[in-house]
Amino acid sequence: MNTTPALVTRFAPSPNGHLHMGHAFSAIYAHDLAKSAGGQFLLRIEDIDGPRSRPEYADEFRRDLEWLGLEWEEVAPQSDRLESYQDAAGRLLATGLAYKCACTRKDIEALDARKGDDGVIYPGTCKGRCAKSDEPAATRLDVDKAMNDLGELIWIDEEAGSVIADPREFGDVVIVRKDLPASYHLAATLDDAADGVTVVTRGADLFAATHVHRILQELFELPTPHYHHHDLLLDNDGQKLAKRRGSPALASRRESGEDGLMLAEQLRLQQSLSGT
Missing domain, CATH: 3.40.50.620 (HUPs)
Structure with missing residues (x-):
C-alpha cells in the first residue's frame, strides 16, 4: 500500500x-x-x-x-547532508557543467559586464581557467551549457501558471560558495527532492x-x-x-x-x- x-x-x-x-x-x-x-x-x-x-x-x-x-x-x-552537496557539485564538475571560480566580490563588481537586479551578471571570467589548488574558489554552474544540453524546461506556479525556465539573468550562478558547503540554489533543490x-x-x-x-x-x-x-x-x-x-x-x-x-x-x- x-x-x-x-x-x-x-x-x-x-x-x-x-x-x-x-x-x-x-x-x-x-x-x-x-x-x-x-x-x-x-x-x-x-x-x-x-x-x-x-x-x-x-x-x-x-x-x-x-x-x-x-x-x-x-x-x-x-x-547532516553535506555529502550529498559535495557529490552533486562533483558530478557537475566532472561533466563540464560547472567550473571553479576564484574571483572575489570586488573582482566581479569591477567587471565591465551587464547588470541585473542583484548587481553585475558574472560573465564566466574563470570558465576554462584552472584555479590554483591553494586558492579559495567557488563552484559555478555553466548556465548556457546546461541550457543547451537540456532544451526547454517548464515549471508551474500557482499564480503565474506555466513558466519557461530561463536563469540567464543570474549568469553562471554559484552552487558551492568559497566559505560554505553549498549555495541556497543547490542545497534547497537537493533537499526538497x-x-x-x-x-x-x-x-x-x-x-x-x-x-x-x-x-x-x-x-x-x-x-x-x-x-x-x-x-x-x-x-x-x-x-x-x-x-x-x-x-x-x-x-x-x-x-x-x-x-x-x-x-x-x-x-x-x-x-x-x-x-x-
Whole structure:
C-alpha cells in the first residue's frame, strides 16, 4: 500500500537570527496548505551558514511554531547532508557543467559586464581557467551549457501558471560558495527532492530563483514540485521584513505573553484578504 502523503510542504528557516512575522506568515501558509489536503508539513533547519548558524535559534524556532499552533514533522538539518552537496557539485564538475571560480566580490563588481537586479551578471571570467589548488574558489554552474544540453524546461506556479525556465539573468550562478558547503540554489533543490516535497511555498521575492532550481532538478533527474510564491509582509516603509533589518522577533512577542493562536488567525485572515 502506498502511504506517501498526497501533498508535502516545508518551512526551512536558517538559524542565524530570530524569526519574525514574515516567517510566521510563510510557515502558516505552508502548514495550512498541507493540512487542508491531508498532507504533511515539514520543518527543515538550514544550518550551513558557518558560525552564524546557532542551535539555540533552532530551538527557539520550534517554540515559536508551537506557540503559533502549528504541527510538523522535522527532517534532517542541512548540516547532516553535506555529502550529498559535495557529490552533486562533483558530478557537475566532472561533466563540464560547472567550473571553479576564484574571483572575489570586488573582482566581479569591477567587471565591465551587464547588470541585473542583484548587481553585475558574472560573465564566466574563470570558465576554462584552472584555479590554483591553494586558492579559495567557488563552484559555478555553466548556465548556457546546461541550457543547451537540456532544451526547454517548464515549471508551474500557482499564480503565474506555466513558466519557461530561463536563469540567464543570474549568469553562471554559484552552487558551492568559497566559505560554505553549498549555495541556497543547490542545497534547497537537493533537499526538497530528498524530503519528498511536492509543493514548494515561499515568498514572491524568490520567484526568479526557481528558474535556477528547475535547471538543477533536470540535471540531477529530480522531480519537479509545484510552486506557490506568496505575497510578502511589508513594514511601515514598504520594505519586506528581514532579520538583517531588525524586524521584531516572534520570540519577543511570545515571551511577552501575546496569544500565538490569535496572531496565527490574524495572519490567516490577512492571507485570505490578499488572495494568497
